[in-house]
Amino acid sequence: MRRAPHPVPGHLDGWSPVQFSTLIPGPFARSRAASEPDSTDEPRTKDHRSGRARILPITAAAAALVLAGGSAAFAHAQKTVTLDVDGNVSQLSTFAGSVDGLLDDQGVVVGARDVVSQDGSLGEGAEIVVRHAHQVAVTVDGQEQSVWTTALSADEALDSLAARGQSVALVASRSAAGGRPELSLDLALHGAADVVVDGQTLPVVDADARVAQVLGELGVTLNPLDRVSVVRNDAGRVQVIVNRVTMQDVTSTAAVPFASSTQQDASRYTDQKRTLTAGVPGVRTVVERVTTVDGVESGRVTLSDAVTQAPVDEVLSVGTKARPVVVKPKAAPVAAATGTPVTAGGSADSLNWAALARCESGGNPASVSASGKYYGLYQFSLGTWAGVGGSGLPSQASPDEQTARAKMLYNRSGAGQWPVCGKNLFS
Known part of the structure; x- marks a missing residue:
């Protein structure tokens, strides 16, 4: 012993x-x-x-005293x-x-x-x-x-284990009859305890009883997977912790990519292709058993993982024939755009264009008005300049081109195009 x-x-x-x-x-x-x-x-x-x-x-x-001498x-x-x-x-x-x-x-x-x-x-x-x-x-x-x-009692056992410096909880098993939580110890010899369940802390005044008895008195119903343990909190109070446990089978799907292959087609050029069979993704189905404790996922186990719909592979036809080489004739060089050819002549040639230029621009072929709307020797607007075949800015054209196009404008519309300085043409 x-x-x-x-x-x-x-x-x-x-x-x-x-x-x-x-x-x-x-x-x-x-x-x-x-x-x-x-x-x-x-x-x-x-x-x-x-x-x-x-x-x-x-x-x-008491043994009967049979012999008086043996009584002592x-x-x-x-x-x-x-x-x-x-x-x-x-x-x-x-x-x-x-x-x-x-x-x-x-x-x-x-x-x-x-x-x-x-x-x-x-x-x-x-x-x-x-x-x-x-x-x-x-x-x-x-x-x-x-x-x-x-x-x-549970509180005494927890004290002993805590003395070893370990974090300990007593685990209540579930009996075969009725699934009651069984613990071979009462909760406490003397004193109170708590039951923590569904986010609430329920006090137990007299905890000198079994776990199942205390939960029954508080009306706590256990589901088949719920866990019951006994711990001591930081304040030294015995607590029965009821963890709500659920297991649920969750199904998820994912796409299975299809493969692609090609077939050669000698009747088509190398840069030509067409789809013979359109690709279709497959379906992969995964079934997992998810465990949650008090609403928080604590683990998942894969029950099945299989391709439930096979993908359809893509097939492309690609040409193998080379395209013929086409030789293109060389294009003649293009002269820089300078507007339509200048054709003035007529009575305009005899006028005093230098006097008009001095009046309009001070004789400066690159002149630009303060408003930015008129350019060159004769202060062309861009619309008027384009109307007589000019391109670009008048102030960027040569003095000869500016004069020739001014003569064209005169032949078409007269000296009225320069309402202030036009009289200088006849000086």
């Missing part, structure tokens, strides 16, 4: 699986083997929602002790001379992972504390595993 080195056991007792303890029924035998992971989770003998520590007065059958020996051997088995406390009158004898008499079997506060001889007034180990599922730093604990 394993004995604890400390007077009051109750902390974690190991982290690896061991063989399950076997209990012999007796006055202090547990109603179930706590180390069995698939226990029925029936509550230990206790009042509903009451404190765990309690006194169970049991009077051992019996009185010397008989003693009163206190026995605490998993929080069930009893005061006993016993003739056992050792702790082992007391436990044997009471039908208390201690396994390899269970702890007892002392061993050896049993004296008057001794207090014997026995804690049987539980196997519980926990997540330690995000990784789920099974551990053994002799704690009497």
Whole structure:
């Protein structure tokens, strides 16, 4: 039998699986083997929602004093002790001379992972504390595993694990009958707790009860995939966390590109092509199972990924025949545009054009009026200049061309084209 080195056991007792303890029924035998992971989770003998520590007065059958000479020996051997088995406390009158004898008499079997506060001889007034180990599922730093604990409640187990400097949550399994959340420990020996579900924090005044009982009293209904865990928050308060879990199969599609090929066509030129078969993209269908926890996606698994519609490849016909070379005759050089040929003549040749130029532009062939509308020796407007065959700006033409086109304008319209200076033509 394993004995604890400390007077009051109750902390974690190991982290690896061991063989399950076997209990012999007796006055202090547990109603179930706590180390069995698939226990029925029936509550230990206790009042509903009451404190765990309690006194169970049991009077051992006193042996009849048959011989008067032996009465002193019996009185010397008989003693009163206190026995605490998993929080069930009893005061006993016993003739056992050792702790082992007391436990044997009471039908208390201690396994390899269970702890007892002392061993050896049993004296008057001794207090014997026995804690049987539980196997519980926990997540330690995000990784789920099974551990053994002799704690009497979830808050005690969390305290023990927190002392190791780890982030720990107790994981409640779901029973086969009704899917109730099962945890081999009550939430708390004494004190309050919270249930956090659907964005709300619901207080529990008396948390000396099982998880399923607390959720039932609060009217919390669990869906088949919901997860239940027990943690201690930053303020040191025990909390039952209900995570709503959903799984949904999501189908998505994507285009599958088509390939393209060509066929040679000797009847067409190399720069000619035509479509023989139009390309059509295919369809790829992916089905994924998406898991969400409290509305947030936590994972997805691909269930199928297949091309559900094959693409149709494109086929093009491309010519292979070279086009004939066509030799084009060389074009005659084009002279720079200077407007239509100047043909004036007539009576205009005898007029005084130099006097008109002095009056209009001061004799400057590049002159431009202040308004920017009139150009050259004779202050042509652009419209008038183009009307007599000129191109570009009059002020950029040679003085001879400007004079010749002024004569053309005179022959067509007379000296009235220069209403102020036209009289100088006749000086």
